[in-house]
Amino acid sequence: MKIAFDAKRFFHNSSGLGNYSRDLVRILAENFPENEYVLIEQKKSERGKEILNLPNVSFHQVKKGKFARQLKFGKAAQDLNADIFHGLSGELPFKWNDKSIKKIVTIHDLIFLRFPQFYSFFDRKIHFWKFKKACEQADLVIAISEQTKRDIIQLLKIKEEKIVVVYQGCHQTFKEKKSQEFLEKTKVKFSLPSRFILNVGTIEPRKNLLNIVKAIVDSEINLVVIGKRTKYFKKIEKCIAKNKLKNQVQFLENVSMEELSAIYQLADIFVYPSLFEGFGIPVIEALFSETAVITSNTSSLPEAGGENSLYINPENVEDLKAKILFLWNNESERKRLVERALIEVQKFTDDKIGKKLMEVYIYLQ
Template identity: 30%
Template sequence: MIYINARFLTQKVTGVQRYAIEICKLLPKEILGKKIVFLAPRKAMLNPLFKEFNSIAVGKLEGQLWEQIDLPFFLKRKGAPLLINFVGIGPVRYKNKIMMVYDLAFKHHPEWFSKIFQLTYNLFIPRSLKNSKHIITDSKYVKNDLIKTYNILSEKINVVYAAPSSIFVQKQISKEPIILMVSSLDPRKNMIRVIKGFNELDIPHKLIIVGARGTAFSDLKIPDLRNKEKIKFAGYLSDEELVELYNKAELFVYPSLFEGFGIPPLEAQKCGTPCLVSNVTSLPEVYQDSVAYCNPNSVSDIKNKILEVLNNNTKRDFLVSKGFINANKYTWNKSAEDFILIIRNNIS
């Protein structure tokens, strides 16, 4: 057997859960004659994907306790088979596992996270990495960061990129004066500087911010909303609702301070919307010349780049065209093929 840690089925879907779900949907029923089995806490039974993945509920605990006690206890009774860990810390002391790591923001910027989250991750992630058979990351940037930060051998790490889901497509919808931002309400997503920059603009556009606050992150101090009639916090939206907004928006902004990959701009590109993203961490690797770039630490640069794109039809058309080309380079089918090959190479 090959087991999947499906605790992610108990969590709200953000970028890391989406990665896990999309790859898992494309996994075969078995690899090299070994059946793939999904293991999850009982709470996951409320998620329709629990049944779709033919998951098994094991143990009685939840959250980290389930992952550190119930899950490894079950695996050891089964002879310590290979485990695939898509999200979070994983069972720290369990060694026969492939571990997915999306970024090391908790290490480099602990101030962005709740105290309990950053302390837990900084204590246990290094140990779990050391005890992993193999590691997968979502960009070359994260791979190099792992090598530099934790002195992990390069050959122990593979890169498997994320991709936009197939639901994100261009529709025959007229553009509206909307600047769109989609992310969890996480300090590193840089929403505060976007709002400050937008407050200084004299344009007819609305700023719509989509996303929910996560328990892992530190509190955000929202600045004075001078244009509050033009700023809308839409909360958490379904993919169907997101597709409509992506298609309506004249500009998508993603001036993140730290990303391991960054899926939302790909979704916007698939919907024919030009993107403004930050020029740091993994984003130049993923988006190359298909987006406009800004300095995420500068309110004035974010503001000026928003105006530059909105006021230049030729530049917007160029970014839309380049965006389609870029987004089409990333597919979940290709990523799943790469992921399956890594599993095959790590089966004892």
């Protein structure tokens, strides 16, 4: 079987959709080496080069041009005699030729409809049109969670029988116990405190970092934050200054994947009070890292966190504060949650995700 992918995010996104794209192709190529996997894009980058070096993964370059992704990628896949074209980030090409090819699209979330205040009017209209058209065009739609599946049915009016849920995984490094030497080296490099809680993700309103900062006021708990800054960061700075938390809150930049996994393992608690997620990869990164998790009781987060995470109302600072203090002061409870969660999170391993993906592809043949 030959499977072609829209590889824009694979090559050009450092996190989020990029990680999803790279993990998906890697998992398939390693677990099902008998197939061919073709990455279609106008230009490649250094990202994912180790995956591109696999013997069954190749790059097909489409000539640069306006709307090449929409007008040329599909026909390029057909000219390569691909059996399946998989749009990895909510889009499919508009133009195709007469050659037979099956079409799959992955929908990650419909946050632009759930939280329209975070998007411009123009972006909401474009996203809606592209996602709905892709779902209508596709022979099958992959939703990355049951929450996203419900949203596709409710908000895009796509029939349930056309949608299959395939969860996401995470990078292999989070599943590997780091050596004490590497942990110590990472701790020294970033001047990390002896104990801290961790938050990972873009610093934007939906991720709700402000409520974590508010929750550690009048405590001695240290918070480490790793994520791209947006305008919302100014609100965080004001809250830190107002409450004299400068020595308790630390923002890290230029963290490699290996270092990130080490920081997860060094943290006492991972705190993720997001208002809404299509899935929530940082939660399973933390669980694989054997770090206790506090996250929101909304959207898909209970799917990712399972029965052995603690859940809070993300808009209730007192609820969040109480849960943080409870775990911070209770090492035995942290250990209990971690041990049980590590068993439960195995449903997101590469082999299970790869098997489910291949079942989807074979079903279409």
